[in-house]
Every structure is written in structure tokens, then in C-alpha cells.
Amino acid sequence: MDEVKLGIIGLGNMGGHxxxxxxxxxxxxxxxxxxxxxDEEKLKAADAGDAKRFTDAEEMLKSGLIDAVxxxxxxxxxxxxxxxxxxxxxxxxxxKPISVHKADCERLIAAHTNKDQIFAAMFNQRTDPRYRKxxxxxxxxxxxxxxxxxxxxxxxxxxRQYYASGGxxxxxxxxxxxxxxxQCPHQIDLWQWLFGxxxxxxxxxxxxxxxDIEVEDDVTAYMEYADGSNGVFITTTGEAPGTNRxxxxxxxxxxxxxxxxxxxxxxxxxxxxxxxxxxxGFAKPETWDISLPASGRGEQHMGILKNFTAAILDKxxxxxxxxxxxxxxxxxxxxxxxxxxGETVSFPLDGVAYETALKKKIETSTFVKKVDQPxxxxxxxxxxx
Amino acid sequence: MDEVKLGIIGLGNMGGHxxxxxxxxxxxxxxxxxxxxxDEEKLKAADAGDAKRFTDAEEMLKSGLIDAVxxxxxxxxxxxxxxxxxxxxxxxxxxKPISVHKADCERLIAAHTNKDQIFAAMFNQRTDPRYRKxxxxxxxxxxxxxxxxxxxxxxxxxxRQYYASGGxxxxxxxxxxxxxxxQCPHQIDLWQWLFGxxxxxxxxxxxxxxxDIEVEDDVTAYMEYADGSNGVFITTTGEAPGTNRxxxxxxxxxxxxxxxxxxxxxxxxxxxxxxxxxxxGFAKPETWDISLPASGRGEQHMGILKNFTAAILDKxxxxxxxxxxxxxxxxxxxxxxxxxxGETVSFPLDGVAYETALKKKIETSTFVKKVDQPxxxxxxxxxxx
Numbered sequence: 001m002d003e004v005k006l007g008i009i010g011l012g013n014m015g016g017h018x019x020x021x022x023x024x025x026x027x028x029x030x031x032x033x034x035x036x037x038x039d040e041e042k043l044k045a046a047d048a049g050d051a052k053r054f055t056d057a058e059e060m061l062k063s064g065l066i067d068a069v070x071x072x073x074x075x076x077x078x079x080x081x082x083x084x085x086x087x088x089x090x091x092x093x094x095x096k097p098i099s100v101h102k103a104d105c106e107r108l109i110a111a112h113t114n115k116d117q118i119f120a121a122m123f124n125q126r127t128d129p130r131y132r133k134x135x136x137x138x139x140x141x142x143x144x145x146x147x148x149x150x151x152x153x154x155x156x157x158x159x160r161q162y163y164a165s166g167g168x169x170x171x172x173x174x175x176x177x178x179x180x181x182x183q184c185p186h187q188i189d190l191w192q193w194l195f196g197x198x199x200x201x202x203x204x205x206x207x208x209x210x211x212d213i214e215v216e217d218d219v220t221a222y223m224e225y226a227d228g229s230n231g232v233f234i235t236t237t238g239e240a241p242g243t244n245r246x247x248x249x250x251x252x253x254x255x256x257x258x259x260x261x262x263x264x265x266x267x268x269x270x271x272x273x274x275x276x277x278x279x280x281g282f283a284k285p286e287t288w289d290i291s292l293p294a295s296g297r298g299e300q301h302m303g304i305l306k307n308f309t310a311a312i313l314d315k316x317x318x319x320x321x322x323x324x325x326x327x328x329x330x331x332x333x334x335x336x337x338x339x340x341x342g343e344t345v346s347f348p349l350d351g352v353a354y355e356t357a358l359k360k361k362i363e364t365s366t367f368v369k370k371v372d373q374p375x376x377x378x379x380x381x382x383x384x385x
Numbered sequence: 386m387d388e389v390k391l392g393i394i395g396l397g398n399m400g401g402h403x404x405x406x407x408x409x410x411x412x413x414x415x416x417x418x419x420x421x422x423x424d425e426e427k428l429k430a431a432d433a434g435d436a437k438r439f440t441d442a443e444e445m446l447k448s449g450l451i452d453a454v455x456x457x458x459x460x461x462x463x464x465x466x467x468x469x470x471x472x473x474x475x476x477x478x479x480x481k482p483i484s485v486h487k488a489d490c491e492r493l494i495a496a497h498t499n500k501d502q503i504f505a506a507m508f509n510q511r512t513d514p515r516y517r518k519x520x521x522x523x524x525x526x527x528x529x530x531x532x533x534x535x536x537x538x539x540x541x542x543x544x545r546q547y548y549a550s551g552g553x554x555x556x557x558x559x560x561x562x563x564x565x566x567x568q569c570p571h572q573i574d575l576w577q578w579l580f581g582x583x584x585x586x587x588x589x590x591x592x593x594x595x596x597d598i599e600v601e602d603d604v605t606a607y608m609e610y611a612d613g614s615n616g617v618f619i620t621t622t623g624e625a626p627g628t629n630r631x632x633x634x635x636x637x638x639x640x641x642x643x644x645x646x647x648x649x650x651x652x653x654x655x656x657x658x659x660x661x662x663x664x665x666g667f668a669k670p671e672t673w674d675i676s677l678p679a680s681g682r683g684e685q686h687m688g689i690l691k692n693f694t695a696a697i698l699d700k701x702x703x704x705x706x707x708x709x710x711x712x713x714x715x716x717x718x719x720x721x722x723x724x725x726x727g728e729t730v731s732f733p734l735d736g737v738a739y740e741t742a743l744k745k746k747i748e749t750s751t752f753v754k755k756v757d758q759p760x761x762x763x764x765x766x767x768x769x770x
Binding site for chain 1: 532535542543544547550596605607619621623627650652656660663665666669672729
């Protein structure tokens with residue numbers, strides 16, 4: 001096999017974007033062979049070159065035209081379609097979140113029985129050089145023990161019009177949550193990728209704080225690790241201009257990633273050793289003020305698609321194996337559950353209980369979503385991922 | 386009366402520092418007339434000019450030599466000595482925290498029956514131009530509604546030697562708490578001064594995380610306000626180099642005070658109005674990138690002492706009336722209490738219940754504090770406030 005024939009299901013913001021770029025041959029050895037959307041107009045209008053067009057996903061999956069599929073549908077369908085694709089023997093890449101809740105993640109992952117099939121997730125921010133550099137510093141032990149993490153990721157501002165642009169948006173039934181399920185899966189995935197899973201979480205979610213929606217649009221979560229370290233994760237879609245600042249306080253000093261900079265105040269002596277051995281009460285270890293060379297944002301989505309191709313054709317290791325996608329979902333679920341019960345929640349989360357609670361929210365929801373007719377540019381979301 | 390004759394009780398770090406500066410006439414119309422310390426050697430060695438020296442506080446208070454007193458003793462004595470001074474008709478300035486717990490604050494404040502007596506607290510950071518500018522922007526409505534506050538104040542690094550330098554340090558009986566009672570009263574006071582009292586708090590205190598002590602040296606607190614806004618306050622004495630970064634997200638944009646900078650990303654249109662009226666889903670209001678002119682740290686302790694003098698002689702309004710000192714104590718107590726019970730605590734706090742719980746901690750403490758003989762510079766704390 002010297003090229004991958006790819007199908008895309010869902011020609012919304014993401015799927016449509018991939019189709020446009022892949023149909024122009026942007027990624028070598030990855031040929032766009034088919035696309036699928038239930039919406040015939042969208043399908044007809046799609047920028048997808050000579051890819052064969054389907055309105056029925058199963059038909060495309062079984063067509064024999066493709067070796068691999070990207071699933072870029074609304075969240076709940078990731079599970080159903082992902083299982084189908086895996087069962088049909090296709091290499092599969094799912095958008096984030098891999099599923100809406102933990103039990104669905106487990107079902108999806110369980111369908112990946114043939115490890116020769118490549119199964120990946122679109123955690124494109126893992127290609128960002130800043131986070132890759134940070135992971136390298138952590139994994140190599142350069143930073144020493146991490147004491148505290150603080151991520152303020154509040155630059156996900158969304159207007160009333162955004163939520164009014166789709167009846168499924170920001171509903172329990174449509175997305176299974178708010179900012180934690182739609183906007184933040186990237187950062188939550190990076191969190192667990194970089195720092196591992198916490199032991200417990202206490203979160204405070206505010207529902208419809210800034211928008212007329214039935215799910216959370218403002219979250220503060222406090223997490224504790226088995227080794228005593230802790231972290232705070234803050235997000236909202238109600239803040240402009242908002243902040244994206246990740247701070248890590250470790251024995252070897254403090255790293256801050258913000259805007260285009262990655263700064264490390266590096267302790268010459270670890271804080272632990274200094275604390276024990278310093279003969280005065282207030283002195284701090286000397287620090288080096290280091291700007292880490294981590295400019296640009298990396299290859300992002302195209303990088304993940306290239307890596308998916310290389311994994312299929314060359315057995316390259318995956319940047320984001322889909323199996324790892326369960327962690328960000330479990331963390332998001334845990335935050336919502338903690339806020340619901342007003343208590344600290346320990347991991348692992350009871351996925352079945354969470355699913356039951358979520359279904360009850362969907363069944364008992366009396367929320368009436370206001371949906372506008374799109375006006376002009378309002379429906380143009382081609383630049384959002 | 387054209388000058389104030391001042392006495393100082395307690396010649397430790399703070400009292401000794403004031404004595405040195407005031408005895409040289411640094412503040413006009415404020416004459417150092419007497420000083421007091423139980424430790425005769427310290428008293429003898431004090432840099433206090435020709436001030437009369439006392440080993441007994443009550444004797445000094447009753448001596449007739451002074452009109453006003455600064456109480457710079459360990460925390461618990463603020464209440465007892467403050468009440469005595471007020472009852473004797475003296476103008477009184479107490480170090481922070483004004484007391485260790487809310488019930489003691491109430492007792493102390495209740496003794497201030499004669500409003501012609503000036504009663505102030507040493508919240509010197511209220512003189513910092515950055516915080517004064519921020520207060521001005523908030524109080525004038527320039528910032529609009531505040532949505533979120535985040536203060537990471539983790540640059541209070543202290544070594545093992547610091548805690549070993551005094552048996553009373555970081556004990557329930559000696560200080561009534563850890564970083565919240567010793568290092569952070571300034572920031573907690575600024576918090577309530579700038580943003581008002583929250584409705585509730587959920588805090589997570591770690592006891593002796595970085596040091597061998599029986600009180601908290603690591604805290605994360607989540608606060609909620611009646612209007613839905615929220616905030617996170619993070620502090621520790623275990624982190625080097627540590628952070629001091631205050632971020633305020635408001636309708637009119639975001640202000641960050643960090644290091645020597647005070648930056649405002651100012652929304653031309655408020656986020657609330659933009660959210661409602663913008664016809665696209667993702668656009669944000671235009672922002673102005675403003676560097677606020679707020680350099681330097683202000684007059685700090687000398688500023689508060691000058692203001693105390695002007696209040697006595699000229700009826701100038703106080704920068705930090707002692708009555709306001711109860712709020713930071715109540716907030717600190719609420720954080721410790723929330724962490725103790727593992728639940729959210731609402732304000733106002735039950736001060737008597739807190740006092741009872743604190744006394745029980747003191748009575749049942751089996752912690753044996755390790756105290757070192759000072760070695761060389763170890764005991765020199767002249768630069769710490």
C-alpha cells in the first residue's frame with residue numbers, strides 16, 4: 001500500500017476544512033477518495049474535488065473506496081460511527097472529544113480489537129512546539145517534581161449569535177455539555193498528556209452564565225494529584241479578550257506559556273534542596289531567565305493527518321492515539337459531575353452512573369433553545385476549529 | 386496638639402524597623418517617645434534614639450508619655466493590647482492581621498467606642514499606586530462589571546530555617562495559622578478592599594506540605610460573589626521563584642498586575658454588549674493595549690504612619706481603618722474552615738464557632754516544633770515585613 005484512500009464523514013467546520021485542503025493534495029500519500037454529509041446541499045457545495053459523495057455514512061464506509069476515515073460529525077455520533085468504521089476494518093481518526101462521556105469512550109475503544117488498524121484522535125494542539133517542549137522538559141525530569149499547575153484558558157469567547165446558530169449547540173442532547181465538551185477538549189487533553197490524570201477534582205460550573213444555554217459556559221476546577229501537587233483549570237466562553245496562560249511551578253522553577261512566549265525562570269538549585277539547606281529564612285535560589293525557542297504553532301490539524309498517514313503506511317507512532325482520548329472526556333465529565341453534586345469527585349469516574357445522569361438531563365430538559373436564521377456572515381464558521 | 390508622641394510595642398522585624406526610622410525623625414510631627422519589648426536585650430540594643438524604654442507594655446501605655454501607639458507584637462497580642470490602648474484613650478495602629486480570628490476582631494473593634502480616637506491597621510500595600518489605580522478604575526465604573534479575579538501570590542518562599550527560627554512560628558498557638566495569617570493578610574485585605582467580600586468560599590489548604598509545620602503552607606481558594614462573579618486565590622510559601630500576578634476580567638476588558646507592569650486590554654465595547662449584538666459567532670470587541678502608569682511601590686509602611694499622623698492631627702481620612710481589618714481575618718478563617726470541613730463556607734462566618742475550633746486545635750496539638758539555634762545570618766530578618 002503506497003497511499004491511503006480517505007473518506008470524511010461530516011462536512012461541517014472541520015470536515016469541510018480538511019476536504020478542501022486534502023482534495024488539493026496537500027498531504028502526500030493521503031488521497032481524498034470520498035466525503036459524506038447528510039445535508040445534500042452541503043454535500044453538493046463541498047470543496048472536495050473529485051471525491052465520491054455520499055449522504056449515507058454506512059454506505060461510504062462499506063463502499064470499498066476507502067482505507068481510512070475521518071469522523072467529523074457532532075460529538076455523539078463519534079461513538080456510533082467510530083465503532084462501525086473500526087468493525088469494518090478501516091483506519092479511523094475521530095474528532096475531539098472522542099465521545100461525549102466515559103462509557104461511550106469505553107465502547108468506542110473496545111471496538112479497536114485489531115491493533116493493525118490505526119485509531120487516532122484529532123488532538124492537533126499536541127503538535128504545538130511549546131507543548132511538545134514542555135512535555136520533553138517534564139518527561140526528561142529537567143523540571144523536577146511539579147508542584148502546581150495553573151491554566152487560565154478563557155479566550156474561547158462566543159457570542160449569543162454563535163449559540164443561536166444551531167439548535168444542537170450547547171445542549172445536553174446535542175453536545176453533552178458546554179465549554180468543557182466543545183471548546184476545551186484540546187486543553188484538557190494537553191493537561192492529562194503533560195501532567196497525567198489527577199486523583200480528584202472539585203469543579204464549579206456555572207450554567208448559562210453569559211449565554212442563554214442549558215450547559216456550562218464558565219468553569220473553575222481544582223485538581224489534586226496523588227503526590228500532593230495540585231492545579232487549577234479555568235475556562236469560559238463569556239470573556240473578552242480572555243487569557244490563555246499556562247503556568248507550571250516545579251522544583252526547577254516556573255514555566256509560563258502565554259501568547260507567543262514560553263518563559264522559564266530556572267532554579268539553579270531545586271526549591272526542595274534550597275528550602276532544606278539554606279541558612280537564612282527568606283533567600284531564594286538563583287534563577288536563570290530563559291526564553292524557550294518555541295515559536296509558531298506547529299502543523300496542527302494537517303500534522304495530525306500526516307502522522308495518521310505515516311502510522312498507516314510506515315507504522316510511525318501516533319501523536320494522539322484515540323485510546324488516550326478517554327482521559328479528557330473523563331476529566332470533563334468529572335468536572336461537571338463534581339459541580340452537579342457540589343463535592344469532590346475521585347477518579348476513576350463511574351462512567352455508567354455518569355451516563356445515566358446525563359441521559360436524565362437530556363430526558364428531563366425543558367430548555368427551549370432560541371435559534372436564529374443565519375444573517376450574512378453569522379453562519380460562516382470556516383475559521384473556527 | 387502639633388505633634389504626635391508615639392510608642393511602639395514589640396521590637397521585632399516590624400517594630401524595630403519603625404523605631405529605627407522614626408527615631409531619626411523621618412516623619413514630621415510623629416515623634417518616637419517610647420518603645421517597649423519584653424526582651425531586655427532587644428530593648429537595650431534597639432535603634433530607638435532617646436525614646437524611653439519599657440519592658441512592660443501596660444506601663445508604657447499608662448505612662449502619659451505617649452498619645453498614640455503602634456502594636457507590632459505577635460498576632461494574638463494585637464487584640465489584648467489593642468483593647469488596652471483604646472480603653473486608655475490612645476490613638477492606636479495595629480499590625481496585620483488585626484487579630485487571629487473573627488471573634489477577637491469583634492472584641493477589638495468593640496473597644497473603639499470613642500471615634501475621636503484614631504484606630505488604624507498596617508495595610509501598607511494599600512499605598513501601592515498599582516492597587517490604588519485599580520481601585521479607582523473599579524470604583525468609578527470604568528472597568529464595568531467584574532466577571533473573574535485570579536490572584537496567584539506564591540512568591541512568599543520561606544525556607545526550613547525560617548520556620549525553625551521561632552517556636553511560635555507557624556503554630557496554631559503562636560500565629561493561629563500559616564501563610565494565610567502571616568504572609569497573606571496584605572493580599573487578602575487588598576482583595577476585599579478592591580472587590581468586596583464574597584458570598585462564599587471553598588478552599589483547599591495543605592498542611593505542612595513543604596515544611597515541617599502544623600499549619601497551612603499551600604492554599605487554593607475559590608470564591609463566589611452574589612452577582613455571579615468568581616475568583617481564585619492561590620498562595621504558598623513553598624514555591625521558588627513564585628508568582629505575584631493579579632488578573633481581573635471585567636466587561637471592559639482584562640487588567641493584569643504583575644512585576645512592575647499594569648496592563649489593561651480595554652474593550653472598546655463591553656463584552657456583555659458585544660455578546661448580545663455581534664452578528665457573527667466568534668468575533669471579539671476591539672481592544673486597546675494600555676500600559677497604566679503605576680510604577681514604584683508607594684510609601685508603604687511610612688505612608689501608613691504618615692497617614693495615621695495626619696488623621697490624628699488634621700482629621701485626614703484613614704487609608705486603612707482598623708475596622709476594615711476584620712474582613713481579611715474573616716476571609717482567612719473562612720478558607721481554613723472550608724478546608725477543614727471539606728465544604729463550601731458562606732459568609733458571614735460564625736466567629737464564635739471558629740474560635741472554639743481554633744482553641745481545640747491549640748489544646749489538642751501534639752506537634753513538636755523543631756527550633757534551631759540561629760546560625761549567623763539565619764536570624765536576621767530585618768528585611769522581611
